[in-house]
Amino acid sequence: MENIIIFGDSHTRSYKNRKNIFPFFLGTGKEYNLFKHNIQKIEKKIDSFFSKYPNNYSQTLFCLNFGEPNCRYLLNNDWQIFSKIKLKQWNEIPIINKNNEIFNLIENYDDIINVLMKYTNNIVIITPTTAFFPSYNYMTYFNTLLKNKYGDKVIDIYNEIAQPSLFDIKKYEKIVCKKSLLNNDIEYDPIHLNNNIVDIFIDILNRKHILSQKFYTEINESFIFKVNSKFNTNIL
Numbered sequence: 001m002e003n004i005i006i007f008g009d010s011h012t013r014s015y016k017n018r019k020n021i022f023p024f025f026l027g028t029g030k031e032y033n034l035f036k037h038n039i040q041k042i043e044k045k046i047d048s049f050f051s052k053y054p055n056n057y058s059q060t061l062f063c064l065n066f067g068e069p070n071c072r073y074l075l076n077n078d079w080q081i082f083s084k085i086k087l088k089q090w091n092e093i094p095i096i097n098k099n100n101e102i103f104n105l106i107e108n109y110d111d112i113i114n115v116l117m118k119y120t121n122n123i124v125i126i127t128p129t130t131a132f133f134p135s136y137n138y139m140t141y142f143n144t145l146l147k148n149k150y151g152d153k154v155i156d157i158y159n160e161i162a163q164p165s166l167f168d169i170k171k172y173e174k175i176v177c178k179k180s181l182l183n184n185d186i187e188y189d190p191i192h193l194n195n196n197i198v199d200i201f202i203d204i205l206n207r208k209h210i211l212s213q214k215f216y217t218e219i220n221e222s223f224i225f226k227v228n229s230k231f232n233t234n235i236l
Contacts, residue, residue: 001059001060001061001122001205001210001211001212001215002020002059002060002211002212002214002215002218002220003020003021003022003059003060003061003215003220003223004020004021004022004060004061004062004063004215005022005024005057005060005061005062005063006021006022006023006024006062006063006064006065006126007024007026007042007045007046007049007062007063007064007065007116008023008024008025008026008032008063008064008065008066008126009025009026009027009028009029009032009033009065009066009068009069010025010028010029010191010192011029011065011068011128011129011192011193012024012025012026012065012233013025013192013231013233014192014193014194014195014197014198015195015197015198015201015233016195016231016232016233017195017232018195018198019216019219020215020218020219020220021198022223022225022234023233023234024045024049024225024233024234024235024236025228025231025233025234025235026041026042026045026236027041027045028069029068029069029070029072029079030069030079032045032066033066033067033069033070033073034066034067034070034105034108034109035070035105035108036104036108039108039111039112042066042112043111043112043115045236046112046115046116046119047115048236049236050119052236053223053225055222055223056222057119057120057122058122059212059214060120060122061122061124061205061210061211062116062120062122062123062124063123063124063125063126063155064109064112064113064116064123064124064125064126065125065126065128066109066112066128067105067127067128067139067142067143067146068128068129068130068135068139068191070102070105070142071102071128071130071135071138071139071142072130072132072135072191074098074101074102074138075093075095075134075135075138076093081093081134082132082190082191093134095134095137095138098138099141102138102141102142102145103145105142106142106145106146106149109125109146109149109150113125123153124153124154124155124210125146125150125153125154125155126155126157126201127143127146127147127154127155127156127157127158127159128142128143128158129157129158129161129193129197130190130191130192130193131181131190131191131193132190132191139158140158143156143158143159152208155201155204155205155208156204157197157200157201157204160200160204161181161193161197161200181193181194181196181197
């Protein structure tokens with residue numbers, strides 16, 4: 001593959017400012033996520049992309065990046081739980097069994113993938129990530145199901161940045177995530193990782209022999225997409 005297009009929620013913004021990577025920030029995770037009633041919004045955005053930007057995408061890898069907001073919301077039916085509970089209180093958040101809900105999220109991913117497959121077979125799924133470790137229980141189960149269902153289509157960044165064997169977060173009193181990936185103000189934003197995550201992403205793609213030399217040496221000048229000036233990501 002010579003270039004990469006990513007469709008996703010706000011986590012997609014971490015992939016900005018890299019040559020031949022085009023992150024499309026579709027909208028907030030509250031609106032664009034894997035709950036059934038929001039799937040159609042994502043599908044419409046994908047259809048809109050191919051209608052708005054007809055091109056030869058035979059050497060383009062399309063990535064989907066969803067799931068973190070859902071895992072976070074399931075903690076307490078609250079999108080903003082991280083802003084209401086301080087770091088030292090994270091290990092007090094109760095964890096209850098949400099396996100059925102998480103299983104449904106994975107099933108909902110099928111609908112998005114089927115829409116994207118109308119246009120391309122060059123599809124991978126990026127595992128959701130976070131530094132908000134109360135989500136790790138749900139996210140670990142989510143990513144396990146994701147890999148079981150989609151196999152080689154999954155780019156497992158989560159496995160390399162966290163410690164997915166930690167099922168009992170109450171044993172831990174600190175963030176279990178690579179420090180180089182954390183935002184400067186972890187109290188304000190413990191959800192998103194910084195731009196260093198792209199290096200891990202590219203490394204995994206290289207190990208899978210997905211990227212060609214042209215990814216590093218050439219720029220596809222036919223790819224001219226609208227840019228969100230606030231986040232410096234692509235938008236529809």
